Amino acid sequence: MLSAVPRPVTVRVPAKINLHLAVGGVRPDGFHDLVTVFHAVSLFDEVSVEPAEEPTLDVHGDGVAEVPLDATNLAWRAVELLAERAGRAPDVRVTLRKGIPVAGGMAGGSADAAGALVALSALWRMELGREELSGLAAELGSDVTFGLHGGTALGTGRGEQVIPVLARHRLHWVIALARGGLSTPAVFGELDRLRGGAEPPERPVEPVLEALAGGDPRQLALNLGNDLQAAAVSMAPDLRRTLRAGVNAGAIAGLVSGSGPTCAFLCADSDAAVEVATELAGMGVCRTVRVAHGPVGGARVIDEHEPP
Ligand code: C5P
Structure with a gap:
């Protein structure tokens, strides 16, 4: 049955x-x-x-x-x-x-x-x-x-x-949500425009993988990087202020998430993340602030026991 x-x-x-x-x-x-x-x-x-x-x-x-x-x-x-x-x-x-x-x-x-x-x-x-x-x-x-x-x-x-x-430890993040959105194709287009046909610069992935395997967030902080960040900041210049504010509030690194405009701030531990979030929320540089951790699992069914 x-x-x-x-x-x-x-x-x-x-x-x-x-x-x-x-x-x-x-x-x-x-x-x-x-x-x-x-x-x-x-x-x-x-x-x-x-x-x-x-x-x-x-x-x-x-x-x-x-x-x-x-x-x-x-x-x-x-x-x-x-x-x-x-x-x-x-x-x-x-x-x-x-x-x-x-x-x-x-x-x-x-x-x-x-x-x-x-x-x-x-x-x-x-x-x-x-x-x-x-x-x-x-x-x-x-x-x-x-x-x-x-x-x-x-x-x-x-x-x-x-x-x-391989990612050895839980990472603690503060996520700063922006007031508007950015279109992903537009941000890729802006990057192409900024590059003006020049060869893409080297951005090796190995140091990030090594830092993840080692599990030291400070090592990872030194190696985070996003080629789309310059394009997102070019389209939404206020992001520069948001990124600076997060680091001033105590994050060990900040970067634009994907094509933006959300910014993600890496923190040394969960207490630091709460402190950074509280401070950032009072600085008026973003719409709202969330504390998050990673990695978490992908898509999964959560209500298996609901009656048919
Ligand atoms: O694949 P997805 O629908 O998420 O991509 C949205 C848009 O972002 C694409 O239409 C394209 O303009 C841009 N894109 C890209 N190169 C990628 C991923 C996305 O140019 N590797």
Whole structure:
């Protein structure tokens, strides 16, 4: 006898920051080659799916006005992709509860897509393997595969090729959310403009991997780096002030997360993170401040015992 599938199925999925982001040249498909170190942190979205008469998408939480509710929504595209794969109609209600900043450079949309893949494949009992899910994720976006895996991982290709890396200790972060958002394609475009056709500079990943393996946050702090930061700061110059403020407040390093405008500050320990967050919140350099830690796991079902 089949056991009852919980309805709705809810999946929790984390935000990411990039501890290292080296952006190479533009590829023929318009994407940039990347070498990046993804790191999942404890800001989460929840994605619920349940059977419905009509395909429906609901979004709740911070920044919902900015989330598209049409067919461009990445979680909805995940539903359509899986429906096509399963050969059935996308007759489900998808509910997103946003805890990850929208358009913040923390892969919130990609997280929702990863969550939708895991939730719907559970609801429909598709029993897809890791490889199959990763393949579907890569079709949806560059950061979706990492949303499935979580942890700390090396990303290559356009970001969709992900392998876990050894990260010995919990890291403590303060996340500064900005007032507006930045468009990821626009930030990549600004980087190309700033480079003016010159060869991308060298940004070796090995020191970051060594620092992660060693587990000393101060060593890691010396080696964090993001090629998109200059482009994000060029488009949102106030970020310079935010980055300085976090370090003045006691963080051991600060960087723009992905394409921004969210900034992530590495702190020596959890007490320091609370102190930095408190001080930063009073400085008026960002919309709001969160304390987070990483690495955390990727997309996983959280309400297995709800009655059908
Ligand atoms: O893959 P994803 O949909 O998240 O990418 C959003 C946009 O960011 C792409 O359309 C592209 O403009 C830019 N991008 C890029 N190179 C990458 C990843 C993203 O140029 N490796």
